[in-house]
Amino acid sequence: MVLQIPGVKFDIDIIKKYDIPTPRYTSYPPATELSQAFTASEFEQAIASSNQRKTPLSLYFHIPFCQSACYFCGCNVVISNNKNIAKPYLEYLGREIKHTASLIDTDRKVVQIHWGGGTPNYLSLEQVENLWNNINRHFRLDPQAEISLEINPRYVDKDYIFFLKEIGFNRISFGIQDFNPQVQAAINRVQPEKALFEVMDWIREAGFESVNVDLIYGLPYQTYQSFQQTIDKTIELDPDRIAVFNFAYVPWIKPVQKNIAKDALPAPQEKLEILKMTIEELTNSQYLFIGMDHFAKPHDELAIAQRNYTLKRNFQGYTTWGQAELFGFGATSVSMLEDAYAQNHKRLSDYYQTIDAGILPIGKGIKLSEDDILRRDVIMRLMSHAKLHKQDIEDKYQICFDEYFAKELAALQNLESDGLVSLSKNEIGITGIGRLLVRNIAVNFDARRLTQKQKFSRAI
Numbered sequence: 001m002v003l004q005i006p007g008v009k010f011d012i013d014i015i016k017k018y019d020i021p022t023p024r025y026t027s028y029p030p031a032t033e034l035s036q037a038f039t040a041s042e043f044e045q046a047i048a049s050s051n052q053r054k055t056p057l058s059l060y061f062h063i064p065f066c067q068s069a070c071y072f073c074g075c076n077v078v079i080s081n082n083k084n085i086a087k088p089y090l091e092y093l094g095r096e097i098k099h100t101a102s103l104i105d106t107d108r109k110v111v112q113i114h115w116g117g118g119t120p121n122y123l124s125l126e127q128v129e130n131l132w133n134n135i136n137r138h139f140r141l142d143p144q145a146e147i148s149l150e151i152n153p154r155y156v157d158k159d160y161i162f163f164l165k166e167i168g169f170n171r172i173s174f175g176i177q178d179f180n181p182q183v184q185a186a187i188n189r190v191q192p193e194k195a196l197f198e199v200m201d202w203i204r205e206a207g208f209e210s211v212n213v214d215l216i217y218g219l220p221y222q223t224y225q226s227f228q229q230t231i232d233k234t235i236e237l238d239p240d241r242i243a244v245f246n247f248a249y250v251p252w253i254k255p256v257q258k259n260i261a262k263d264a265l266p267a268p269q270e271k272l273e274i275l276k277m278t279i280e281e282l283t284n285s286q287y288l289f290i291g292m293d294h295f296a297k298p299h300d301e302l303a304i305a306q307r308n309y310t311l312k313r314n315f316q317g318y319t320t321w322g323q324a325e326l327f328g329f330g331a332t333s334v335s336m337l338e339d340a341y342a343q344n345h346k347r348l349s350d351y352y353q354t355i356d357a358g359i360l361p362i363g364k365g366i367k368l369s370e371d372d373i374l375r376r377d378v379i380m381r382l383m384s385h386a387k388l389h390k391q392d393i394e395d396k397y398q399i400c401f402d403e404y405f406a407k408e409l410a411a412l413q414n415l416e417s418d419g420l421v422s423l424s425k426n427e428i429g430i431t432g433i434g435r436l437l438v439r440n441i442a443v444n445f446d447a448r449r450l451t452q453k454q455k456f457s458r459a460i
Contacts, residue, residue: 008289009432010276014418022439024292025383026315027336028376029366029448034343038365040354044103046340046367051105053338055325058112059139060316061093061131062330064348065122067155070189071259072177072216072247076332076346077118089348090127092355093330094134096344099360100327101138109142112321115149121156125163132167146171146301146321148210153199154191161199165206172203173212173241178219179230186220186264193233200237210240210300217274218247220264227274231281241302242287242295243317244278279436291383291438294318311384318384331361339368371447374399379442386430386438411444 023030065086066077078085113135123131141147148171149164164172176196177189184190203211213234217227234242249265251257266274279289287295288303294317296302305311305320312322315334326336328344331351335342342365345351354361368376374397381388390401402409412428415421420434421441434441443449 007432008279008283008435010279010436011419011433012272012276014420014433015272015436017418018420018437018440020440022443023446023449025379025439025442026313026317027334027341028379028446029341029368029372030446031315031334031341031343033448034341034364034366036364038340038342038362038367040360040362042367043335043340043342043360043362043365046337046342047100047103049339050325050337051108053325054105054108055323055338056109056111056142056321057104057139058314058319058321058324058326059110059114059135060326060328060333061113061115061120061135062117062328062333062344063115063120063122064089064118064331066117066119066152067122068188069256070177071187071256072189072219073256074248074250074254075118078348083122083124086123086127088352089331090123090131092352093131095355096329096361097134097138099355099358100329104139104327106140108140109145110139111142111145111324112319113141113145113147114316116316117150119152119155120149121151121160125160128164129167141168148172150174151199153196154189156199158202161202162206165208170208171210171212172208173214174199175214176230176234176237177214177216178222178227179233180222180226182221183219183226186260188259197237200239212241212243213237213239215242215244215278216247217244217278218249218266218271220260222266222274224270224273224277228277228281231278235281235285240297240300242282244275244282244293244295246275246293289435290318291386291435292318306385309385313380313383322380322384339373341366341368374404375445375447378405378445382428382430382442382445383438386435388428390426390428405445408444412441415441415444 064076064078066079067081069079147169149169151172151174153174177187178184179193200211215230215234249257249262282295283289286297288298290296290302290306301320302311302318310322312319314326314336325338328334331344331348332346333344342362344361345354345363350363351361378388378393394401412421412423416423419431420437422429422431430438430441
């Protein structure tokens with residue numbers, strides 16, 4: 001099946017109307033539903049069930065350390081210039097890998113690996129190699145596996161880049177956020193334009209298959225004109241994928257953001273104009289709008305997967321390996337199995353203590369019901385493909401779609417009146433206007449939304 005995806009249509013009035021807090025739906029149920037009542041024993045049972053399905057594996061490894069704090073950051077990180085702090089962490093990470101791998105069927109192949117952070121290139125080359133060998137010792141990698149990591153371009157050189165490619169990484173991503181020096185200084189992430197282009201040259205020379213860069217709109221001192229220059233330079237950089245994230249200013253949740261003056265942030269109207277310009281510039285430069293905040297070249301696997309109706313979402317965002325079950329390793333990392341999610345302890349002391357006790361370091365999790373699994377499928381199809389064929393759901397789950405989701409379909413009629421969706425007997429389609437507000441559409445199928453007291457980021 002080849003899917004025809006509608007283009008994006010920017011309607012500021014509609015966006016303002018629906019710009020309310022909603023889950024990002026990298027999972028359903030959302031991560032806010034994970035509970036400390038979920039135990040390591042329950043996760044072990046979920047792994048046993050997972051082995052019966054014999055699905056391929058996706059592995060995520062969290063390296064939480066950074067040398068300096070980026071003031072925009074919302075991640076769980078440990079700031080330290082003392083590189084010795086990574087030594088015990090890698091030892092415990094190795095013990096977690098060994099324990100978890102002993103519970104997983106050795107016949108299951110790994111089709112995807114990602115190292116995130118923090119800053120994975122906080123590690124020395126020797127530490128990178130040791131962790132890589134540890135992974136290969138306990139898991140069977142598919143020869144065609146997608147193996148990626150994030151880097152901080154300020155702390156990498158050509159030899160580091162070439163070493164990563166030599167040992168097996170084939171995809172790489174790095175954060176730009178903004179090219180403007182004033183913005184960079186305000187967020188404590190100064191990285192000269194020349195250095196960013198140099199890093200990209202090394203990556204291309206080393207032969208990586210795909211390069212992703214991250215931008216953020218809504219940062220202090222950004223203007224329409226300054227961010228247009230950032231977009232122009234990013235297009236010149238020529239990455240395969242571009243993620244353009246909305247800066248969520250939440251200093252009451254992330255205290256490091258208190259270093260950013262609120263009055264330095266762009267006004268809401270200008271922020272919308274920046275987003276509109278960004279979408280127009282990137283789509284006019286042959287990047288396809290994949291969804292949410294992701295763009296990709298037509299030849300990129302994300303774009304191909306979307307056209308072929310195989311694109312999925314998980315805790316890492318959009319993925320071409322949606323059929324794989326995700327196992328996360330390291331503090332704060334999340335595992336996403338077919339019928340259970342589990343997140344490791346966030347604090348290093350808790351993570352270490354649990355591993356010392358011989359227990360998987362699960363801090364919280366959730367067991368999914370049949371209704372959760374059904375609703376997740378509906379939400380993820382809408383989030384990934386901007387369209388849902390009712391018959392696909394009816395055949396897979398043996399339900400009558402219109403009866404099961406009668407209330408949800410009634411609620412969508414209001415969105416149809418505003419031009420966000422098109423409803424027919426056989427399918428739900430998301431329009432060009434609705435593509436930017438897909439979270440507002442998906443939330444109608446979220447049976448847990450009335451119990452969610454957590455503050456989510458705004459839709460735009």
